[in-house]
Amino acid sequence: MNAPGPPPAPLVGGVDAAHRYAAVRAATEALAQPLSAEDCCVQSMPDASPAKWHLAHTTWFFETFILEAHEQGFRPFDPAYRVLFNSYYQGVGRQHPRPQRGLLTRPPLATVLAYRADVDARMRRLLERGAPPAGLGALLELGLQHEQQHQELLVTDIKHLLWCNPLWPAYRDAPAPPPPGRAGAAQAGWRRFDGGLVEIGHAGEGFAFDNELPRHAVYLRPYELATRLVTNADYLAFMADGGYRDPAHWLAEGWDWCCAQQIAHPLYWRRDESGWSEFTLAGGRPLAPLQPVAHLSYYEADAYARWAGARLPTEAEWEAAAARAAGVDQGHFADSGALHPRPAQPAQGGALRQMFGDVWEWTRSSYAPYPGFSPAPGAVGEYNGKFMVNQYVLRGGSCATPAGHARASYRNFFPTGARWQFTGLRLARDS
Numbered sequence: 001m002n003a004p005g006p007p008p009a010p011l012v013g014g015v016d017a018a019h020r021y022a023a024v025r026a027a028t029e030a031l032a033q034p035l036s037a038e039d040c041c042v043q044s045m046p047d048a049s050p051a052k053w054h055l056a057h058t059t060w061f062f063e064t065f066i067l068e069a070h071e072q073g074f075r076p077f078d079p080a081y082r083v084l085f086n087s088y089y090q091g092v093g094r095q096h097p098r099p100q101r102g103l104l105t106r107p108p109l110a111t112v113l114a115y116r117a118d119v120d121a122r123m124r125r126l127l128e129r130g131a132p133p134a135g136l137g138a139l140l141e142l143g144l145q146h147e148q149q150h151q152e153l154l155v156t157d158i159k160h161l162l163w164c165n166p167l168w169p170a171y172r173d174a175p176a177p178p179p180p181g182r183a184g185a186a187q188a189g190w191r192r193f194d195g196g197l198v199e200i201g202h203a204g205e206g207f208a209f210d211n212e213l214p215r216h217a218v219y220l221r222p223y224e225l226a227t228r229l230v231t232n233a234d235y236l237a238f239m240a241d242g243g244y245r246d247p248a249h250w251l252a253e254g255w256d257w258c259c260a261q262q263i264a265h266p267l268y269w270r271r272d273e274s275g276w277s278e279f280t281l282a283g284g285r286p287l288a289p290l291q292p293v294a295h296l297s298y299y300e301a302d303a304y305a306r307w308a309g310a311r312l313p314t315e316a317e318w319e320a321a322a323a324r325a326a327g328v329d330q331g332h333f334a335d336s337g338a339l340h341p342r343p344a345q346p347a348q349g350g351a352l353r354q355m356f357g358d359v360w361e362w363t364r365s366s367y368a369p370y371p372g373f374s375p376a377p378g379a380v381g382e383y384n385g386k387f388m389v390n391q392y393v394l395r396g397g398s399c400a401t402p403a404g405h406a407r408a409s410y411r412n413f414f415p416t417g418a419r420w421q422f423t424g425l426r427l428a429r430d431s
Contacts, residue, residue, distance in 0.1 A: 017140060018127040024144045025120055027402065028058060028151050029113075034172040035158065037109045043102025044164050048157035048420065053085065053101045055154075056112045058147040059119045060085035064092060065380060066140065067122055070133045077115050078107075088386075091379030141207050142380065148402045155281070155339060155400040160420045163268055163279045170283035174338050188234075189227040191321070191350050192431050195220035198320045201370055202409040211384040212409045214372045218316040222431035225313060225321050228344045228353045229361070230304060230425050233289035235296075236276070238304050239265060249307045254299030257417055267295035267419040281339045290343035292331075292424045294359045298392050298416040301362040301425040313428035315365040315393045315411065322355045322395070323408040331357030333403040341399050341422065356406050359424030360394040367391035367413040391415055398422035 032040065032051050040052040049057075060081060068074050076082065084104065086095040096104070107115075127140075155171075162169050201215035202208035244264045247255045257263070265271075268279040269287065276287040296304075305311050313321075322328060331354035332342050344353040368388050375381035391413040397406030400422055414421060 017137070018124050021123060021127060021140065021144065022120070024147050025116070028055065028147060028154070029116070031151055031154050039158065039161065040109050041102065041105060042161055044157070044161040045420075046099040047418065048160050049098075049101050049153065050104070051154050051158055052109050052112050053104065054150045054157070055116060056081065056085040057087055058150050059116045061143050061146055062123055063119050066136065066143065067119065067126065070136060071122060071126055077118050081115070089379045089382050091382060139380070142383075145207060145209070145405070148405045151402055152334070152398070152400045155334070156421050159279075159281050162281075168279050168284045171281040171339075174280070174282035174340065175336070189350055190224040190429070191227050191352055192224045193220070193222065193317070193321055195222040198316070198324075200316050200319045200409065208409060209384055209411070210375055210381075211369070211373070211411050214370060216371050220317060220320060223313070223317050224429050224431045225317070225352060226310075226427040227347070227350055228426075229292035229359060230427065231289065231343070232287055232291050232293050235266065235293040235304060236289070238307050241307070243303060243307055249303040251299060251302060254303060254416070257297070257299055263300075266293060266300065288343070292341040292344075292354065292359050294341050294422050294424050295419045296362070296423055296425065297419045298362050298414075301423070302364070305425065305427055308427060310427040310429045312362055312364040312425060315363040315395060317428060318361065318363055318395045319408050321352060328355050329353040330355070332399050333357045333397060333406075334400050335403040336399065339399055341424070356396050357401065358399050359396075359422045360398050360412055361396045361426050362423060363393045363395060365393045367393050367411070387413065394423060
């Protein structure tokens with residue numbers, strides 16, 4: 001398969017916009033459907049949010065940024081929600097503290113769902129009436145892309161919550177993984193790129209977040225990328241060789257983190273008398289050796305790369321390869337239903353496999369503004385730029401990313417110790 005096509009063009013109102021809005025909103029509620037009210041309220045750690053909060057905050061975005069500005073006779077569903085479900089928009093006003101979102105037993109889940117239904121009905125009326133107000137299309141598309149981001153966060157946050165339960169309960173049944181023999185031929189290899197002067201950043205067609213802009217030139221030295229992701233079997237070899245016990249492979253801060261947290265294996269792994277198992281959204285399963293290793297911190301990904309005699313790619317190397325290499329093969333997105341990485345399938349001619357989907361790929365690039373970056377005016381300008389410090393860039397999407405949401409220029413970012421997302425790695429080396 002080729003790389004994902006261009007993202008959708010900004011919406012401008014009308015029936016098509018109303019249908020797309022309804023489809024994205026329904027997808028979020030479908031993700032929450034397997035959860036109990038208790039599941040939806042609990043916050044397992046400060047970095048995660050309760051499912052109920054995700055359902056409310058994405059609704060808050062449309063009420064606050066679209067209905068408040070464009071609805072005739074606007075009245076909020078509940079004035080208290082302006083603070084309760086504001087995430088980090090200082091330009092809008094105060095926020096309920098993020099680590100205390102799990103304390104919001106009120107409003108109950110039923111009221112949050114009623115809030116969604118009320119805002120959806122008002123948005124439908126706004127979108128289906130005559131000519132849309134100026135600027136509505138771009139803001140609507142931003143809101144839908146924002147909701148798709150929260151769909152992935154809802155999945156990964158609930159995975160962390162259910163993993164904290166010693167029963168290892170399943171979120172829902174998932175398709176059985178393919179038999180090992182069908183995927184075992186996906187051998188590791190290298191794909192060479194000449195480097196030189198390349199352009200990265202969004203090319204201008206369809207939607208992009210502001211951190212993907214402006215498009216600009218970057219000089220790359222010749223380099224090579226591994227043709228597939230690092231697998232569980234690869235990572236087990238690192239562990240068997242004392243990877244978590246040898247500081248030579250680790251950044252100093254990473255080694256301190258590893259020792260302080262007593263980290264000895266990836267998140268969600270467990271070993272007993274029968275061997276290694278892994279917690280998935282379908283419950284516990286024996287560790288599948290050929291699946292991409294997931295839930296690694298930046299520290300772990302970097303340590304593995306050093307142990308393997310390689311390094312992490314830069315984001316410019318990754319994007320140049322993903323955007324320009326012939327025969328880029330996709331992995332699995334959320335629409336596959338697996339909600340778990342799957343092994344790479346065989347490919348011909350040294351194709352880059354799983355560049356999109358399965359796991360987000362750590363790069364060695366700090367999350368920083370592109371030359372000439374300028375955030376949008378107003379509160380929506382807080383969306384990305386304010387987080388450009390102490391984070392690293394990841395590329396490609398994961399098995400929890402909605403299909404069509406990722407693209408070659410998409411820049412995800414997390415702090416170095418984050419592990420609860422579907423994060424893995426692809427090796428790079430100088431050529």
